[in-house]
Amino acid sequence: MLDRDQLETFATVVEQQSFDRAASVLSITRGAVSQRIKALEESLSTVLVKRERPVAATHAGEVLLRHVKALRILEGSALQELAPTAKPHAPVSLAIAVNADSLATWFPEVLKELLMGQLVALEVITDDQDHTSALLARGDVIGCISTSAKPADGFLAECLGAMEYR
Numbered sequence: 001m002l003d004r005d006q007l008e009t010f011a012t013v014v015e016q017q018s019f020d021r022a023a024s025v026l027s028i029t030r031g032a033v034s035q036r037i038k039a040l041e042e043s044l045s046t047v048l049v050k051r052e053r054p055v056a057a058t059h060a061g062e063v064l065l066r067h068v069k070a071l072r073i074l075e076g077s078a079l080q081e082l083a084p085t086a087k088p089h090a091p092v093s094l095a096i097a098v099n100a101d102s103l104a105t106w107f108p109e110v111l112k113e114l115l116m117g118q119l120v121a122l123e124v125i126t127d128d129q130d131h132t133s134a135l136l137a138r139g140d141v142i143g144c145i146s147t148s149a150k151p152a153d154g155f156l157a158e159c160l161g162a163m164e165y166r
Contacts, residue, residue: 004071006040009033010048011068014061017054057139065139066154073142080119091121097132097144098124101163107145 013022013033023030041048048061057065076092098107103126114120125132125141132144137152151157 002043003036003040006036006043007064007068007071009036010040010061011065013037013049013055014057014065017056019055062137062139063153069139069142091119093121093123094143095123095125095141097127097135097141097146099129099132099145100126102129102145105163 009022009026009028012025013019016022016025019030019033019037023033026033037049044060044064046060047058048064050056050058073092073094080092103124111122111124115122125135127135129145129147132141133146133148133150133152135141136144136146136155143155145160146157149157149159
C-alpha cells in the first residue's frame, strides 16, 4: 500500500516544480520532502521526478500523479456524500482541457450543469484540440476535448459529435 503522506509530498513537488516550494507549502523541511520522495521511489523501485530546475515528473511519475489526483477527487466526493450539510468541505479540485472553439460555443452549458450540481473548483485549460490529450496523458487534467479517438492510458474516449465551421 502506498503511503499517503509520500504521495501528497510527491504531487506537491511536481505541482510546485520545486522541492523548496513544496516544503514551504507542506510546512515541512526540504530534507523531509526529499526523504519522502526517496522512500516512495524506493518502495516503487523507480525514479519519479527529474531532479532538475524546474522539477518534473518522469513517465512513471506522471502515472503516479494521475493516481494521486484521482485519490483527491474520490476523497472529496466521499466527504461531500458523507456529510453534505453538516460542515462545508473544500470543493473538489478538477482540471480539464478544452479547445477555444468549444469553449466559445457549446461547452459553457456543460460547465453550468457541472458547477450547479457539484461543489467543484474547476480549472479550465484552453489549448488546441490536437494537444489536449497530451495534457491528459501527463496527468495535468482529468478530462479533455480532443481530436484523438485513442484514449490515454486509464481513460475512455467518447465521440461527442462534430462542429461545423462557417
